[in-house]
Amino acid sequence: MSNGDKAADLWVFGYGSLIWRPGFAFEESVAARLHGYHRSLCVFSHVHRGTPERPGLVLGLDRGGVCRGLAFRVAASQAEETVAYLRAREQATSVYLERHVSLRLDDRRQVRGLVYVADRKHLQYAGKLPPAELLKLVRQGRGQSG
Template sequence: MTEGVRWASDMAELWVFGYGSLMWRPGFDFEEQAPARLMGAHRALCVYSVVHRGTHAEPGLVLGLDKGGACRGMAFRVAAGAEEKTLAYLRAREQVTDVYVEAFRPITLLDGTNRRCRALCYLVDPKHPQYAGALSLEEQLRIVRTGKGQAGGNIEYVLNTVRHLEKVGVHDAELAALAALLSAG
């Protein structure tokens, strides 16, 4: 596992940007949360999952922040004093195979304040062997139908993701289309 970004105690606060399961299941202590927008990356099923939602023999697909566009998600301000613990937790959760690059990126909080801050983001590494890139809807459907890993089935992951995104007012047309096909059988 790579070391990733360093937390410096002279940084005023640590924000984390969630775009998938981190939005509704962050798993770390935080003092504030707010809807947020990240520019320059978009949410996509672009990562072959070989642990959580698939195996090396039969990979699944999970979300990544891929280059270009924008992404609505949730930002969390980490509880003061919990920065190192939070980074360790996130690395254990997100960096199992080092498919993501830890980076600080500017985000805008969509809580009515339009505050801008820098947040820790997990961007997909397009050079990593697990990077799937832009797959057709048919290819996504084929992979997701058969993917199953340590955290369960890939179908469950996609349907749960779409349900939670809709619950917080985020409509992702591509994920919704895939979910509709998965629900239809």
């Protein structure tokens, strides 16, 4: 497995808002698949879509399945700054674990990429909720991001 075009470059996997609003400079983006995780409404949101008193529910990456998204290649010179930005953005309440995982790019390359996955031990991990509870939490979700 290679790390893409340059060994020192950073790859970042995006599956939600990182696709349409990455917020960092990148050299290329390629459609990609992350095996072993799937998108799931499994995270109680206390910041972006809710508050601790009135949580919303947001998508996180949970174990099992496959997730399609985009892989962004960040120049080595921007890697440290990009990771700092992503930690501030994704780790507001430390509900995600930072991982370096294997990504399969649609152009057939395989690279190691940075991704944030739901921490099943965190108090904000919602797990698999009944449909009525999912709907209630999504509808009541109001926070910094809407």
